[in-house]
Amino acid sequence: MTVKIGINGFGRIGRLAFRRIKALNSSDIEVVAINDLTTPSMLAYLLKYDTTHGRYPGKVTSTDDAIVVDGKKYPVYAQPDASKIPWVKNNGVDFVLECTGFYTSKAKAQAHLDAGVKRVLVSAPAGSDVKTVVPDVNLDTLDSGDKIVSAGSCTTSCLAPMAYWADKEFGIKVGSMVTAHSYTATQATLDGPISKKVQNNRAAAANTIPHTSGAAKAIGLVVPSLNGKLTGYALRVATPDGSVTQLDFVPKKHVTDEDVNKGLEKHANEAFGYTEDQIVSSDILDDTHGSLFEPAFTKVISGDDGEQIVRIIAWYDNEFGFTCNMVRTLLHFAKLAD
Numbered sequence: 001m002t003v004k005i006g007i008n009g010f011g012r013i014g015r016l017a018f019r020r021i022k023a024l025n026s027s028d029i030e031v032v033a034i035n036d037l038t039t040p041s042m043l044a045y046l047l048k049y050d051t052t053h054g055r056y057p058g059k060v061t062s063t064d065d066a067i068v069v070d071g072k073k074y075p076v077y078a079q080p081d082a083s084k085i086p087w088v089k090n091n092g093v094d095f096v097l098e099c100t101g102f103y104t105s106k107a108k109a110q111a112h113l114d115a116g117v118k119r120v121l122v123s124a125p126a127g128s129d130v131k132t133v134v135p136d137v138n139l140d141t142l143d144s145g146d147k148i149v150s151a152g153s154c155t156t157s158c159l160a161p162m163a164y165w166a167d168k169e170f171g172i173k174v175g176s177m178v179t180a181h182s183y184t185a186t187q188a189t190l191d192g193p194i195s196k197k198v199q200n201n202r203a204a205a206a207n208t209i210p211h212t213s214g215a216a217k218a219i220g221l222v223v224p225s226l227n228g229k230l231t232g233y234a235l236r237v238a239t240p241d242g243s244v245t246q247l248d249f250v251p252k253k254h255v256t257d258e259d260v261n262k263g264l265e266k267h268a269n270e271a272f273g274y275t276e277d278q279i280v281s282s283d284i285l286d287d288t289h290g291s292l293f294e295p296a297f298t299k300v301i302s303g304d305d306g307e308q309i310v311r312i313i314a315w316y317d318n319e320f321g322f323t324c325n326m327v328r329t330l331l332h333f334a335k336l337a338d
Ligand SMILES: NC(=O)c1ccc[n+]([C@@H]2O[C@H](COP(=O)([O-])OP(=O)(O)OC[C@H]3O[C@@H](n4cnc5c(N)ncnc54)[C@H](O)[C@@H]3O)[C@@H](O)[C@H]2O)c1
Pocket: 008, 009, 010, 011, 012, 013, 014, 035, 036, 037, 038, 079, 080, 081, 099, 100, 101, 102, 104, 123, 124, 152, 153, 154, 184, 185, 318, 319, 322
């Protein structure tokens, strides 16, 4: 059976999810409707032309109540209250990909279940009373009783496999992460009071801006053995997409650079990649991994007492890599029985 997907919020993540699902052409999931707060013609335009990811590789047009992509009509709603979107009755929506940035808690996402939807996958952290899942790490914790699930943040998606496998292989006593993260739509284009966070109100493309990151905290939801052991923050940098996370940790075992790289390389897969190429942030764009480990920057240092600190880094396309991981989760989620 093909699970019918509604995308709520056709912004950066919603549109990329649409592109990814179309490109995969899976018989397990299909998008059947979209909800945002603007017109179909505006959504069609933004799907067709994308500054970061390029033109949509097909035909995109619109009608008064739909976008039409490669000849198929996708009904568009503009309903700000998720509990009132009539897409279950009208379009048979089973699952919602919640990508507005608004319904980011169990209580808020409940609005979709109230509308008759069977399951919701939230494209953001959604609190500790909702399962947070990252492919390659804890997808197997999902079961059919889970109705609202979080895909975590893009940084969680990058950090989690690196930290999970490092913990399995060498043990992590304690650690700290920093991510050089591209700016996002929640930051100011020019200095101005758009946010309660003062540094968020500074021009995004002209500054490196210290920013909170929930990833180190959320890691405990994804990898319980690391709960409370990691801290971290983000530096929002002046690129529109493409990010990199550094994790420094104190290992439980004595290791060398080579041990670390070999220990992580053997776990490489479609969600957690490994590259010996020496890349820069634009090279990660459109990469489908949620996290791409770069061994050249692995460094172990030892103190006089033998205690060590290990530094490792992984790249991520914070928009597309995250979205690919979210769609992996969606495909897994879709296979769970009702
Ligand atoms: N951009 C990233 O790198 C990134 C990565 C991972 C997760 N996320 C998360 O995904 C979510 C969306 O982020 P984004 O970057 O796509 O934001 P965005 O601003 O590009 O998109 C949000 C979209 O939702 C629409 N919207 C807002 N309120 C709505 C409502 N009530 N009903 C329907 N539509 C509504 C907006 O019009 C917009 O098109 C956020 O929670 C963000 O934290 C973003």
